[in-house]
Amino acid sequence: MQRMHRAGIVLERLAQRYPRPASALQWQSPWELLVATVLSAQCTDQRVNAVTPGFFHRWPDPESLAQAEQEEVEQAIRSTGFFRNKSKNLLATAQRIVKEHEGQVPDTMSQLLALPGVARKTANIVLSNAFGHNEGIAVDTHVKRLANRLGLTDAKDPNHIEQDLMPLFPQNQWGALNHYLVLFGREVCKARSPLCSQCPLYDICPRYGVPS
DNA sequence: ATCCCGAGGG
DNA sequence: CCCTCTGGAT
Numbered sequence: 001m002q003r004m005h006r007a008g009i010v011l012e013r014l015a016q017r018y019p020r021p022a023s024a025l026q027w028q029s030p031w032e033l034l035v036a037t038v039l040s041a042q043c044t045d046q047r048v049n050a051v052t053p054g055f056f057h058r059w060p061d062p063e064s065l066a067q068a069e070q071e072e073v074e075q076a077i078r079s080t081g082f083f084r085n086k087s088k089n090l091l092a093t094a095q096r097i098v099k100e101h102e103g104q105v106p107d108t109m110s111q112l113l114a115l116p117g118v119a120r121k122t123a124n125i126v127l128s129n130a131f132g133h134n135e136g137i138a139v140d141t142h143v144k145r146l147a148n149r150l151g152l153t154d155a156k157d158p159n160h161i162e163q164d165l166m167p168l169f170p171q172n173q174w175g176a177l178n179h180y181l182v183l184f185g186r187e188v189c190k191a192r193s194p195l196c197s198q199c200p201l202y203d204i205c206p207r208y209g210v211p212s
Numbered sequence: 213a214t215c216c217c218g219a220g221g222g
Numbered sequence: 223c224c225c226t227c228t229g230g231a232t
Contacts, residue, residue: 041218081228
């Protein structure tokens with residue numbers, strides 16, 4: 001089966017499984033989505049959701065966070081792990097947004113990548129979900145794993161995987177696509193003991209029924 | 213012990 | 223390509 005055809009089925013079936021890809025859009029602003037995405041690194045969304053209400057009440061926009069002390073940011077996000085890196089980067093990002101983008105989260109790839117702590121995965125999430133720009137596909141550990149299992153790519157480097165995936169999917173609604181892929185990887189095509197018996201893609205998966 | 217919706221640096 | 227950063231859940 002050709003990869004293009006396989007990708008079409010992936011999109012169609014996952015759209016059925018996740019009919020309302022709104023949870024990535026639960027955030028009120030690009031700023032909230034950016035912060036939540038940064039916090040989600042190596043951390044479950046449950047723990048992210050535990051700290052975001054307090055965070056956004058205290059620092060609702062880049063202007064307010066830009067004036068914070070790193071110490072208080074660390075305390076606020078401690079439970080999400082990597083808190084020193086995350087707080088330093090978020091603080092510097094907020095200050096840069098105030099200084100160079102008039103307090104608004106930028107909406108271009110190059111401007112997002114220039115923010116400390118923001119690489120392609122985070123930039124793609126923000127571009128596709130906050131701004132509706134279909135510039136790239138967000139490749140995290142989940143997407144990396146499932147794309148390989150489904151035979152959509154043989155690459156291991158996330159940037160190569162993204163280049164392999166982009167031509168396979170119609171270049172629209174990538175916000176929803178990014179959401180589907182991450183959810184599916186987390187909930188079904190799990191790293192250990194994947195739920196193949198419940199998988200909507202088992203019949204097109206080269207790995208279905210193949211031991212280990 | 214091991215893993216989790218990454219990014220930066222060597 | 224490798225390593226490090228982190229707490230919390232299991």
